[in-house]
Amino acid sequence: MSTTDASDSAIRSLIAELIGSAPQAPSLPELDRRDPRRPRPRPRRVRPRRGRYRSHPLALLGAGLVLLVASLLVLVASVGQRQPVAAAAQLRQIAARAAGRPVLRLGRDHWLLTRQVYSTSLVVASARSHPATRARASVIVTDTQWSDSFGQACISSSSGPARFASSAAKTSWLSSGLSASPTGQPVAGCPNFVSADDANGFAAGIGAVDVSTLPRSPSALARELRTATTGIEGLDQSPPGGDGGFEQAVALLIGPLTGTTPSFDAELYRALALLPGIEQLGPTTTQSGATGLGFSAGSGPDRSIIVVDPATGALLEARNVRTRTALYDLAGIGQSFGSSNSVVVSDGFGNSFGKVDWVDPVGSPTVVDTGAIPSDLSPPPPPTALVTATARRGVAVGPLNDLQDRLAALFGGPGGGSGYAPAPGGAVLSFTFNGSRTQVEDYAGALRRSALIASVVVRFGQ
Amino acid sequence: MAATDGEVYRKYADDLTRFATGLVGPSDAADVVSEAVLHCLDSPVWVTVTQKRAYLYRSVYNEAARFHRATGRRRSREQRAASSESVDAAEVRPEVLAAVVRLSIRQRAVIVLTYWDDLDPTAIASLLDISDGSVRRHLARGRSRLKETLDVDD
Numbered sequence: 001m002s003t004t005d006a007s008d009s010a011i012r013s014l015i016a017e018l019i020g021s022a023p024q025a026p027s028l029p030e031l032d033r034r035d036p037r038r039p040r041p042r043p044r045r046v047r048p049r050r051g052r053y054r055s056h057p058l059a060l061l062g063a064g065l066v067l068l069v070a071s072l073l074v075l076v077a078s079v080g081q082r083q084p085v086a087a088a089a090q091l092r093q094i095a096a097r098a099a100g101r102p103v104l105r106l107g108r109d110h111w112l113l114t115r116q117v118y119s120t121s122l123v124v125a126s127a128r129s130h131p132a133t134r135a136r137a138s139v140i141v142t143d144t145q146w147s148d149s150f151g152q153a154c155i156s157s158s159s160g161p162a163r164f165a166s167s168a169a170k171t172s173w174l175s176s177g178l179s180a181s182p183t184g185q186p187v188a189g190c191p192n193f194v195s196a197d198d199a200n201g202f203a204a205g206i207g208a209v210d211v212s213t214l215p216r217s218p219s220a221l222a223r224e225l226r227t228a229t230t231g232i233e234g235l236d237q238s239p240p241g242g243d244g245g246f247e248q249a250v251a252l253l254i255g256p257l258t259g260t261t262p263s264f265d266a267e268l269y270r271a272l273a274l275l276p277g278i279e280q281l282g283p284t285t286t287q288s289g290a291t292g293l294g295f296s297a298g299s300g301p302d303r304s305i306i307v308v309d310p311a312t313g314a315l316l317e318a319r320n321v322r323t324r325t326a327l328y329d330l331a332g333i334g335q336s337f338g339s340s341n342s343v344v345v346s347d348g349f350g351n352s353f354g355k356v357d358w359v360d361p362v363g364s365p366t367v368v369d370t371g372a373i374p375s376d377l378s379p380p381p382p383p384t385a386l387v388t389a390t391a392r393r394g395v396a397v398g399p400l401n402d403l404q405d406r407l408a409a410l411f412g413g414p415g416g417g418s419g420y421a422p423a424p425g426g427a428v429l430s431f432t433f434n435g436s437r438t439q440v441e442d443y444a445g446a447l448r449r450s451a452l453i454a455s456v457v458v459r460f461g462q
Numbered sequence: 463m464a465a466t467d468g469e470v471y472r473k474y475a476d477d478l479t480r481f482a483t484g485l486v487g488p489s490d491a492a493d494v495v496s497e498a499v500l501h502c503l504d505s506p507v508w509v510t511v512t513q514k515r516a517y518l519y520r521s522v523y524n525e526a527a528r529f530h531r532a533t534g535r536r537r538s539r540e541q542r543a544a545s546s547e548s549v550d551a552a553e554v555r556p557e558v559l560a561a562v563v564r565l566s567i568r569q570r571a572v573i574v575l576t577y578w579d580d581l582d583p584t585a586i587a588s589l590l591d592i593s594d595g596s597v598r599r600h601l602a603r604g605r606s607r608l609k610e611t612l613d614v615d616d
Contacts, residue, residue, distance in 0.1 A: 007609045015577040022483035025475035026492040217496030
């Protein structure tokens, strides 16, 4: 064999090894969400600029000086930003480890079983105006949740005893007529959140979030998280705050989720790396004693923090974040301590409402049959169908509401849903039907014929 | 009937991802392809393009070059700043990455299309919209650098 052949062979092997490491091609569902009839901007006609500008030695010197000054300014500015840059690097490396996670498929009678433990602060609302006498306690809650692929869920929530930072806080708590130990534990049930928007709703539903419509491109995902245009109402409705999409990303890390792909976690961490203001905190120990890498968004004592296992990308703990489960549990926790209205979770009704001090998603999600759910919970059967419609780009909520009213008058309204969530490819509407299959087909057919709607997906449950 | 954007993308997605892997490595290939395709399809001239495959390849090449320029210095700072508890991106042998990183983006493109896709210089020139001579020049320089790294004598 000649030396040229040998070198060609070595190069060919090297390139084969490099290409052999290629990741899966990114699936770009946003392309299918695009409206094919959308008129594209007309190509611009570029006129040749021959002879229009003449370079002058002094002009070149001036431009060079401007470039030099700009480079120095960028260099100076970058000195103070090393920490966020390192955070992005760490997150990209974690993303590489998080790829290839097995995907759990949910069949018709399957439920996603998830568990989490969280700690939340309770404050007596009537004492809020008197900080010195504020009755404050923290409670650790253990939740077991079953979620199906139609947005339905059952939950069993068990609160521990109230813990007080001082005897004054305890006295104030007890004098408000509240007990220190919860009664009637666990609080369990299958809330009647049949609508997809409720199920996806951050502020109400506890069902699994279907992420199959999210973009696979990390930069597009980061953009949608940052601008609250994911098309998933629950994520988009959470208060934007100042963390630039971090809270939305954390909500996805906490889950539960359906419609994931093996690369979803990797894409999410890569999107996190692109969000502004992410800082790394180095090795961080969780409440359960595990150690991982900490990351935060923003600054100050109220900032949200996540602790991640760098070897697997698993979320070990999230701190100072809002969770849908805590929001749902709120009323039940209050009643457990003897009050229906006087107890609120966290300090106030604003953006901190529903925040937990920390949440630990215990273990990994598993798939179970309906029979595995305690029979006293009476899990609901699957709905007749889940219909998801994507409006044409730029169509506002008003005409879409009118359309839904007309269709409801013609075919009967859906059992739930009609959420409106803006997304770059067009607003997303979700409906859950409990009526006949014919009603679903008529309704979906009319949606498809509407000039306002770009695409309709129907998933039958029964 | 004309293929939709999604159909066109899916037809070439795997080839484009492999091409991008040769240009920027496995960690960033998906990002580069995503950005390139989205920019490409948002372009006002996309509907008038007849050679979609070549256009997409050039778009991935341009995105890789932009990515290389924009992130090259930042990446090296990131690697230095990343503390010792960081995890390694163990996706491909470091020697392979070290060999490829010595090539310019254009040399990588020409090398990948030659040794992976088995295209001749004329076909590569047509795909990347550069001259035949330029392809041969980049191929020769790229081969020479790789041979130095691989320690293979001609």
